[in-house]
Amino acid sequence: VIKDSGARGARRRRAPKGEGVKLREEILNAAERLLVQTGSEDSVSVRAIADEVGITPPSIYMHFDDKESLLNEVCERRFADLNAAFERAYGSEHEPVAALRALGRAYGEFALTHPDHYRILMMTTSSHAPSEYEDESSQGRRAFTQLVDAVRACIDSGAFPPSDPAATAVSLWAGVHGLVSLLITSPSFPWPASAHDMIENLLDSQLRGLLKNPADRPSRPLG
Amino acid sequence: VIKDSGARGARRRRAPKGEGVKLREEILNAAERLLVQTGSEDSVSVRAIADEVGITPPSIYMHFDDKESLLNEVCERRFADLNAAFERAYGSEHEPVAALRALGRAYGEFALTHPDHYRILMMTTSSHAPSEYEDESSQGRRAFTQLVDAVRACIDSGAFPPSDPAATAVSLWAGVHGLVSLLITSPSFPWPASAHDMIENLLDSQLRGLLKNPADRPSRPLG
DNA sequence: TGTACATCAGTGAACGCGCGTTCACTGATGTAC
DNA sequence: TGTACATCAGTGAACGCGCGTTCACTGATGTAC
Numbered sequence: 001v002i003k004d005s006g007a008r009g010a011r012r013r014r015a016p017k018g019e020g021v022k023l024r025e026e027i028l029n030a031a032e033r034l035l036v037q038t039g040s041e042d043s044v045s046v047r048a049i050a051d052e053v054g055i056t057p058p059s060i061y062m063h064f065d066d067k068e069s070l071l072n073e074v075c076e077r078r079f080a081d082l083n084a085a086f087e088r089a090y091g092s093e094h095e096p097v098a099a100l101r102a103l104g105r106a107y108g109e110f111a112l113t114h115p116d117h118y119r120i121l122m123m124t125t126s127s128h129a130p131s132e133y134e135d136e137s138s139q140g141r142r143a144f145t146q147l148v149d150a151v152r153a154c155i156d157s158g159a160f161p162p163s164d165p166a167a168t169a170v171s172l173w174a175g176v177h178g179l180v181s182l183l184i185t186s187p188s189f190p191w192p193a194s195a196h197d198m199i200e201n202l203l204d205s206q207l208r209g210l211l212k213n214p215a216d217r218p219s220r221p222l223g
Numbered sequence: 224v225i226k227d228s229g230a231r232g233a234r235r236r237r238a239p240k241g242e243g244v245k246l247r248e249e250i251l252n253a254a255e256r257l258l259v260q261t262g263s264e265d266s267v268s269v270r271a272i273a274d275e276v277g278i279t280p281p282s283i284y285m286h287f288d289d290k291e292s293l294l295n296e297v298c299e300r301r302f303a304d305l306n307a308a309f310e311r312a313y314g315s316e317h318e319p320v321a322a323l324r325a326l327g328r329a330y331g332e333f334a335l336t337h338p339d340h341y342r343i344l345m346m347t348t349s350s351h352a353p354s355e356y357e358d359e360s361s362q363g364r365r366a367f368t369q370l371v372d373a374v375r376a377c378i379d380s381g382a383f384p385p386s387d388p389a390a391t392a393v394s395l396w397a398g399v400h401g402l403v404s405l406l407i408t409s410p411s412f413p414w415p416a417s418a419h420d421m422i423e424n425l426l427d428s429q430l431r432g433l434l435k436n437p438a439d440r441p442s443r444p445l446g
Numbered sequence: 447t448g449t450a451c452a453t454c455a456g457t458g459a460a461c462g463c464g465c466g467t468t469c470a471c472t473g474a475t476g477t478a479c
Numbered sequence: 480t481g482t483a484c485a486t487c488a489g490t491g492a493a494c495g496c497g498c499g500t501t502c503a504c505t506g507a508t509g510t511a512c
Binding site: 448449450451452453454455456457458459460461462463464465466467468469470471472473474475476477478479 | 481482483484485486487488489490491492493494495496497498499500501502503504505506507508509510511512
C-alpha cells in the first residue's frame, strides 16, 4: 500500500524557530472550532483536535501540559470576549438604568451567539478552572464586577432604592442566565415568543421590580 | 485461586417467577444512587450500575433495551417528584400570588435538594428524551402547565395586569432556574447571601415587577 | 559559497483503560407426571 | 412424596472502540566553520 502524497498525507512543514506559537494558536482555534461544531466538550478529544489541525496527537503535548489546560485556555479566551462585549454595551448608554439594561442584552446576545461556549463556560462544573472565581483577576470575576458596578450606579443615581448591589446583580444575572440556558438546553420547548422578545420581556419585568418608582420606567407595551 | 463465598462472591439468588420487576426496580434505584453520588451522567456506566446492584452487566439488558432508555426512565421518575412537590406547594396557599410564590420556592427547593437530578433534567441537552416537551403528557410539560395556570390565576384575580401568561411564566421560570443552576454549577462563586435568601430576594423583585400595583405587595425588608 | 553538525518540532507506534453490547452458557426455580 | 424436565434470570468471556498519554525516533531548519 502506497500512501498518496496529496494534502492528506503530506507531512506538516516544521515550524521555523520562534514560530512555535503559531501552531499553539492553531491548536486553540481548532479546539474552539470543534467545540462549536460538536457542541459538547466530550467530543473534543485530543485526537480530534490534532486531526483538525493536521498534526498528530503527541504534537499537542509540545504546546500544552495536558488536555485540561488546553481547554482551560480556550475558555478564558471566550470570557475575555464577553468582557469586551460588556464594555461596548455599557459604554453605549449614559443613563444608568439604560446602561444596566444594555449589559443584560449584551449578555443574552453573547450567550445565544456562542451557545456552545456559553454552555461550557456557564453551564458545566468545569473541573478545568477550579479557581475561576477565586482568582480576583479572572475574566469571570471581572464580568461580574462590572455588573455590580452598573447596579451601584443605578442606586447612586436614585433610580433604585438602596440595597446590596451584589444581591441585586445576582438576581439580574440569574434571570438572563436562566432564560438563555433554558433556550440552549431545550430548543424544542414550545416557547411562547422569540428569544429576543423573551429577553426584553424579562428585562422589562425585572427592572420594573427593581425601580424605586416603577412609573418612571420607559414605557413598553406588555400585553 | 479460590473465590471466597462471602457476600461479594455470592451468586445472586435468581428471582422467582413474576419477581423480575423487583430487579428492574433495583437497577433504577442503583442508577439514581450513582447519579447522586457521582453527580455526573458520564460516570454512571452500565458496569457501575451492575456493580452497585450486585449483578453482572449483561443482566441489565434483560430489563432495559439499552443504557439510554434506562436513564430516560430515571429522569421521568424524578420529574414526577417535581410535579408532586408543585401540587403540595400550590395547594398550601389560597391567595393566587402567594400560591405562585410557593411554586417558585418549591421549584428552587427541589433543585437544591436534588442538584444532580436537576442538572440532568434541566441543565443538559438530554439526548435520551428528545421529545420530552413535544409529548403533551410528559411530566415536564405538566409542570410548566401548572406554572402557567398559576400565573393565569394571578391575572384573573386582578393582581397582575392582563398579559400572555405563558410569557410571564417563562420569565419566572428563567429567574429561579437561573439562580439555582448557577448555584449548582458554581458553588465556589462568592455569593452575597445564602441560597434561601437569594431565592426569596429574587422572587420579591420578580413578583413586584409583575404586580399591577406594587404597593399591594406583602412587605418584606430589602436593604 | 560549501559542508558538517546540533537542535528540536513533529511523528509513528504503542501503552493500558473503561466503555456499551453480544453471545453461548449455566443452573435454580417451578411444573408435569 | 419423588423424579424428569422445561424455563429463563443471570453469568462469564469476549467483541471492537476511542480515549489520554508515553516514548524513542526522524529529518528539516538554522548555525558554525
